[in-house]
Amino acid sequence: MRITRMIATALPALVVLACTPSAQDRPSHLDDPLPAITTTPLVLPARPAEVRLDDVDPCGVLSQDERLRLSLDNPPTAYVEPAFGNAKACTIRSTISGNVLRLALVTEQGVDVWLDENAQVEAQVISVAGYPALTVRTPGLEHLCTVEVDVAKGQFLDVMFRDGGNTTALPQDTLCLGAERAAEAAMAALLRKR
Template sequence: MLVGGCSDGGAAVAPAESSGIELPPRPREVRVDGVDPCSLLTEEQRTGLGLDRPPVFDLGPSLLYPGADIPACLFQGYEPRAVSVGLSIVTIAGIELFTSGELAATVRPAPTHGFPAVVAVPTRFTSYCTVIVDVAPGQLLDVQFADGGREPPIPQPQLCQGAERTADAVMATLLASR
């Protein structure tokens, strides 16, 4: 797993002295308090992403975001490839944690639907990739796209593409509902 921080309302989120990552301001706040993460991918979107199993909701502590139970949803697919997506709704941390330069990950900007976002590519583990989307001060969406365990493993760049596609779909659903 990676890690998450707090945002400053709408200005660029990462100070230049941290990791050098500059992100655009949020076009608006989209608070995610009380949002069910399993509702953020439609059946059509799940099919398009190859996620053919019913979503599974979870609420529990997180090592990455300590201090509160984090609502999450697990989506899995086995055809045409084995993958899983973990989608967490984080209301206690902002994107700064990912732009601080303190993660064991390579982080690059990847705005989605005009919102600041980063792709965090773990440097020690190659079986997943994460996209973090800044939606409101101190709130983010954490989209982790992982290999499902078949041989040969899915290359990490493909996992990152899957994470970006999934984050894009999640934001489309979230914005349509707000």
């Protein structure tokens, strides 16, 4: 009985040892280090000149005709945007399209804030009126899109275009096109006023 118990105890250990490959039997690629995961950081090209936003009225950037060309038919409303260090901002609604445009003149931080890994956004480098810019999509916020234009050291123009509660929600790609069109118009106006 004692020998039977010893064999019963030793047998599973022998099976495990027999099934375990020795170091020479294992494929060598198992010992290879894992490849490093690398991502290419986005780099913005240099801006052609500085367009300072310190003394600009955000609701005066686009004229009434320019707003109408963007289908923004309501009067602009000024406010302060606390998310951007109390930046001067302006919202313009459209009863034509049901969309909303926001222009914020950020003077307390540079556009590179959107390139930081903590921003947790999807950014794509574009050009707006010859200035480096980013189209920014925030995961989970498909009802809006922003364009961030690098206008000066430590300053950027924030252009947000969002669905204002339409019966049929617009695709985010359409909202991004709206943000890019509005950013082009706003930058053209800022460059004319320089």
